[in-house]
Amino acid sequence: xxxxxxxxxxxxxxxxxxxxxxxxxxxxxxxxxxxxxxxxxxxxxxxxxxxxxxxxxxxxxxxxxxxxxxxxxxxxxxxxxxxxxxxxxxxxxxxxxxxxxxxxxxxxxxxxxxxxxxxxxxxxxxxxxxxxxxxxxxxxxxxxxxxxxxxxxxxxxxxxxxxxxxxxxxxxxxxxxxxxxxxxxxxxxxxxxxxxxxxxxxxxxxxxxxxxxxxxxxxxxxxxxxxxxxxxxxxxxxxxxxxxxxxxxxxxxxxxxxxxxxxxxxxxxxxxxxxxxxxxxxxxxxxxxxxxxxxxxxxxxxxxxxxxxxxxxxxxxxxxxxxxxxxxxxxxxxxxxxxxxxxxxxxxxxxxx
Amino acid sequence: xxxxxxxxxxxxxxxxxxxxxxxxxxxxxxxxxxxxxxxxxxxxxxxxxxxxxxxxxxxxxxxxxxxxxxxxxxxxxxxxxxxxxxxxxxxxxxxxxxxxxxxxxxxxxxxxxxxxxxxxxxxxxxxxxxxxxxxxxxxxxxxxxxxxxxxxxxxxxxxxxxxxxxxxxxxxxxxxxxxxxxxxxxxxxxxxxxxxxxxxxxxxxxxxxxxxxxxxxxxxxxxxxxxxxxxxxxxxxxxxxxxxxxxxxxxxxxxxxxxxxxxxxxxxxxxxxxxxxxxxxxxxxxxxxxxxxxxxxxxxxxxxxxxxxxxxxxxxxxxxxxxxxxxxxxxxxxxxxxxxxxxxxxxxxxxxx
Numbered sequence: 001x002x003x004x005x006x007x008x009x010x011x012x013x014x015x016x017x018x019x020x021x022x023x024x025x026x027x028x029x030x031x032x033x034x035x036x037x038x039x040x041x042x043x044x045x046x047x048x049x050x051x052x053x054x055x056x057x058x059x060x061x062x063x064x065x066x067x068x069x070x071x072x073x074x075x076x077x078x079x080x081x082x083x084x085x086x087x088x089x090x091x092x093x094x095x096x097x098x099x100x101x102x103x104x105x106x107x108x109x110x111x112x113x114x115x116x117x118x119x120x121x122x123x124x125x126x127x128x129x130x131x132x133x134x135x136x137x138x139x140x141x142x143x144x145x146x147x148x149x150x151x152x153x154x155x156x157x158x159x160x161x162x163x164x165x166x167x168x169x170x171x172x173x174x175x176x177x178x179x180x181x182x183x184x185x186x187x188x189x190x191x192x193x194x195x196x197x198x199x200x201x202x203x204x205x206x207x208x209x210x211x212x213x214x215x216x217x218x219x220x221x222x223x224x225x226x227x228x229x230x231x232x233x234x235x236x237x238x239x240x241x242x243x244x245x246x247x248x249x250x251x252x253x254x255x256x257x258x259x260x261x262x263x264x265x266x267x268x269x270x271x272x273x274x275x276x277x278x279x280x281x282x283x284x285x286x287x288x289x290x291x292x293x294x295x296x297x298x299x300x301x302x303x304x305x306x307x308x309x310x311x312x313x314x315x316x317x318x319x320x321x322x323x324x325x326x327x328x329x330x331x332x333x334x335x336x337x338x339x340x341x342x343x344x345x346x347x348x349x350x351x352x353x
Numbered sequence: 354x355x356x357x358x359x360x361x362x363x364x365x366x367x368x369x370x371x372x373x374x375x376x377x378x379x380x381x382x383x384x385x386x387x388x389x390x391x392x393x394x395x396x397x398x399x400x401x402x403x404x405x406x407x408x409x410x411x412x413x414x415x416x417x418x419x420x421x422x423x424x425x426x427x428x429x430x431x432x433x434x435x436x437x438x439x440x441x442x443x444x445x446x447x448x449x450x451x452x453x454x455x456x457x458x459x460x461x462x463x464x465x466x467x468x469x470x471x472x473x474x475x476x477x478x479x480x481x482x483x484x485x486x487x488x489x490x491x492x493x494x495x496x497x498x499x500x501x502x503x504x505x506x507x508x509x510x511x512x513x514x515x516x517x518x519x520x521x522x523x524x525x526x527x528x529x530x531x532x533x534x535x536x537x538x539x540x541x542x543x544x545x546x547x548x549x550x551x552x553x554x555x556x557x558x559x560x561x562x563x564x565x566x567x568x569x570x571x572x573x574x575x576x577x578x579x580x581x582x583x584x585x586x587x588x589x590x591x592x593x594x595x596x597x598x599x600x601x602x603x604x605x606x607x608x609x610x611x612x613x614x615x616x617x618x619x620x621x622x623x624x625x626x627x628x629x630x631x632x633x634x635x636x637x638x639x640x641x642x643x644x645x646x647x648x649x650x651x652x653x654x655x656x657x658x659x660x661x662x663x664x665x666x667x668x669x670x671x672x673x674x675x676x677x678x679x680x681x682x683x684x685x686x687x688x689x690x691x692x693x694x695x696x697x698x699x700x701x702x703x704x705x706x
Contacts, residue, residue: 061452081434092455099414100451102441287640
């Protein structure tokens with residue numbers, strides 16, 4: 001492939017002049033301009049990766065579908081930001097830019113068109129829900145053999161390429177830990193069931209109880225929407241039944257933290273405070289007091305794997321795999337260990353006195 | 354503009370069939386396919402915003418230049434994530450997708466080309482440093498009247514459209530607060546001077562000292578790189594001089610939190626602990642103990658304003674403004690109020706005992 005230097009030599013100008021002409025940065029004499037353009041044409045000069053993409057009829061963009069949540073600060077959510085870090089890292093390695101596409105509530109979901117219009121060369125789909133329009137849009141991608149990958153959502157009965165963590169196993173470990181610590185009446189604050197994630201968490205929770213010959217107590221089942229606010233709201237209901245439970249498993253850290261803050265605001269004493277386990281192991285888990293026991297989800301690796309699947313398929317290297325499940329890991333901290341929680345606070349106060 | 358329904362009527366097929374043909378979702382009889390395509394052509398049917406963009410020769414993408422930091426998890430940094438939320442919110446309102454472009458260390462900075470190749474219709478530039486290549490690339494945009502905006506970095510002597518917060522004023526408030534609280538020997542943990550931000554923070558710090566007839570003490574000036582780790586590292590040096598200072602102003606929250614954690618790890622007693630003020634007012638400021646006094650920077654509004662400037666300019670509505678500076682706000686918490694800090698901890702321990 002021709003270089004900028006060769007274009008400069010053929011046109012009899014400096015390399016800087018070649019750049020200025022190609023970038024339209026004036027003033028340049030018309031004659032000079034024409035000499036450079038004709039030399040570039042003659043040598044078939046493509047200045048960089050962008051031009052190469054154009055020549056190869058690819059966009060150079062890896063598309064990322066983002067949920068439509070007008071008020072949420074998506075990039076600030078640990079879940080999204082870490083997955084995006086993983087996707088971005090892989091895209092950067094492979095020389096792709098990331099095209100963030102926000103779902104538009106007013107237009108039908110049509111992923112196929114993004115490929116037809118050459119907006120993207122591959123697609124990672126975040127925040128999908130199990131809805132008819134979504135299934136159809138994904139089926140179209142599958143049928144046309146587009147490189148795509150669904151993250152953190154499973155579509156039963158389809159054979160879409162999916163990357164997720166094993167949330168059944170993770171939730172089994174979370175509830176199992178509470179049971180092993182001697183807690184028996186474990187409330188469950190889950191997310192909405194339109195996410196396969198919530199369904200998986202329930203399965204793990206129920207399996208752990210079953211190991212001890214127990215079934216979930218109906219009056220101890222709560223639902224939030226994964227926001228801290230919904231944890232705060234649940235605190236009111238949970239506070240009313242504190243005598244009936246000794247622990248709470250929350251389906252993510254934000255709800256767990258909202259629950260802790262809500263129970264504290266109400267004035268719950270240490271003796272009444274339930275043991276609490278969150279999920280995600282977000283950075284906030286280590287910052288709250290008491291530090292939150294949680295289930296570490298390898299979000300970065302999920303994003304990296306999904307992008308890798310899409311881009312390697314794009315390059316024709318391998319077939320799209322089916323469903324890839326990455327392992328989770330329970331991280332035990334003070335919030336699920338009653339005595340340790342008090343000790344942590346006492347040592348903190350001693351040091352600062 | 355023609356609708357899908359009209360195409361369906363003219364072709365004598367259902368609307369679903371029109372969609373399937375245009376999306377290439379088979380099987381479709383060849384004859385049906387041709388009828389639909391000919392009807393769509395005849396009516397000049399453009400299925401949605403993507404097609405309209407294509408017809409208007411615009412990409413529909415708002416470009417966002419991201420720094421090249423191979424190991425950093427950019428999307429997890431409060432600074433970037435909040436700015437991106439603001440940019441994303443405005444882009445979504447205006448019907449644009451976000452194209453995240455990671456700076457490539459191996460290729461020269463060439464923003465102009467992104468426009469020439471129709472990859473973007475406008476450009477917001479994050480994490481720029483004051484370097485020659487950067488200045489040249491921005492000058493090319495300016496010369497060609499491209500809609501662009503530089504965020505959180507000032508280029509002296511240029512007339513680039515810029516949006517930032519008033520960091521001189523913010524740092525003046527931070528150091529002024531410590532002085533008003535009676536602290537006199539105030540150490541300064543700043544960021545690298547290649548960012549105009551760090552230069553602004555120093556100016557505010559020095560101006561506040563000057564109000565009290567003081568100048569910075571040379572041995573109390575420290576530099577980090579805005580990471581928590583660099584705050585941890587600075588803690589070692591600062592611990593060695595605790596007798597010479599009574600407060601520290603850190604140029605962002607992450608360094609302030611690293612510093613607090615570092616001093617705690619060393620076993621600094623409450624009596625020795627300096628008052629600490631951070632900067633950014635990130636979500637972590639409220640989560641640490643003691644809660645961190647900080648300067649609130651309207652990152653979301655900065656992103657929103659920058660994207661608004663670019664997109665309104667794109668639409669020919671208004672000229673690009675010069676430098677827009679948004680106001681900051683000091684948020685006082687326990688970390689800069691010695692007595693309040695101890696009280697907070699005691700009440701915490703009382704509640705949990």
